[in-house]
Amino acid sequence: MMEDSGQPHAVLRAAVPRPVRTAVVVNPVKVADLDEHKRLICEGLAIAGWPEPLWLQTTPEDPGLGQARAAVRAGAEVVFVSGGDGTVRAAITGLAGTGVAMAVLPSGTGNLLAANLGLEGHVAAAVQVVLDGGRRLIDVGEVDETGDCFAVMAGMGFDAQMLAGTSERAKKRIGWFAYLFGAARHLRDRPMRVRIRLDGNRVLDRRARTVLIGNVGRLQGGVRLLADAEPDDGQFNVAVVTARSLGQWVVLGLGVLYRWRRVPRMELYTASEVEIRSNRAQPRQLDGDLIAPAEVLRVRLRPKALVLCVPRPERARDLAEGADRVKEKA
Incomplete structure (x- = not known):
């Protein structure tokens, strides 16, 4: 579909900005006004002469994986994903390795992938990003036992405990600040004994509170935990917190x-394959989405497996300058 430019952080331009088939994977629980959401997407595409997208809603039983795969089977070349971190992660699992581009329409509390890559939160602006043709190839992580993919971070221990201790009601009321209350409940929990294996050979034995495997570096609230993490550098950044x-x-x-x-x-390492093995079952998370507790978390990196729609550099500058002008007038 596209060739990698070979340059780090490269934003690729779609070869022909022609009308293409699109689909929308949407979590209706995370969208306040579904009809308005659909109208903005369809009108934005229609103005550019693109056909109306295939509309696929998630369900409690299938948060986005089946819908993303259905979009690929239907011949979509771009899939809009509208929902929270769980919806986005499920869609990534369905789209990784297919060559079909993903466009993130942030709708939930977190949306860490959008926050890390500067993706637009406004629907009309996000549609314009797709039409402009900016694309970026990013790495994804894959969990060996299930095949689930993630693009932001996987973790075992305290980070997953924090997520488990944060209610949906609190997140809706106060946003990402709710996670601070979830964290406070577990600050003094006992550490876990872990053996961490990096790239199959380097072994670390630690009493850790959490182990994070990062593809990008930014957490909730804009906190940058992993300063050197980039989503297309072919390696994870691993943080061991004690x-x-x-x-x-x-x-x-x-x-x-x-x-x-x-x-x-906090110790920092890099690797493309990571295994965390604990002495007892531990809570685990992928991109802020809890998965079943277990004694082991084993992930591998799939380099440049996902095509992501992102603003072209000149477009990003225009948007930033426009925002500055609005602030000056205010």
Whole structure:
């Protein structure tokens, strides 16, 4: 479909900005006004002469995987994905390796992939990004036991406990701040004994609170935990967090916020294959979505497996300048 330019962080231009077949995978629970959502997408495409998209709604039983695969079978060349992190992750699993481009329409509380890659939250702007033809090939991670994919982060331990301790009601009321309350409940939980294997040969034995496998570096609220993580560099950034006391968590947090060269109680590594094995079943998460607890989390990197619609550099500059002008007038 497209060739990689060979340059890091390359934004590729679609060869021909012609009308293409599209589909929309939408989580109706995460969209406040479904009819308006559909109208904006269909009108934006129609103005450019593109046909009306295939409309596929997620269900509690299938949060997006089956719908993404159905879109590919129907011949879609671009799939809009509208929902929270769970919807986006399910669609990534269905689209990775197909060559079909994914366009993220953020609708949930988190949408970490959109936040990390500067994707537009407004529907009309996101449609324009697709029409402009900017594309980026990014890596995805894959869980060995299930084949589930992720594009942001996988984790075992405290991070998953935090997610489990945060209610949907709280997230709707106060947004990402709700995660802070979920985190507070587990700050002093006992650490887990883990053996971490990197690329099949390097072995680390640790008493850790959490182990994070990052494809990108930014967390909720814009906090950049993994400063060197890029979604197309062919490797994961692995963070092993060993903080136990409240004081240690505070110092670690300061180190992350102020981007210290060395953050206390956090070791950093890189690898393309990672296995985390604990002495007991642990909570686990993929892109902020909880999966079944287990003693092992084993993931491998699939390089440049996902085609993502992103703003072209000149378009991103235009949008930023326009936003600045609006702020000046206000």
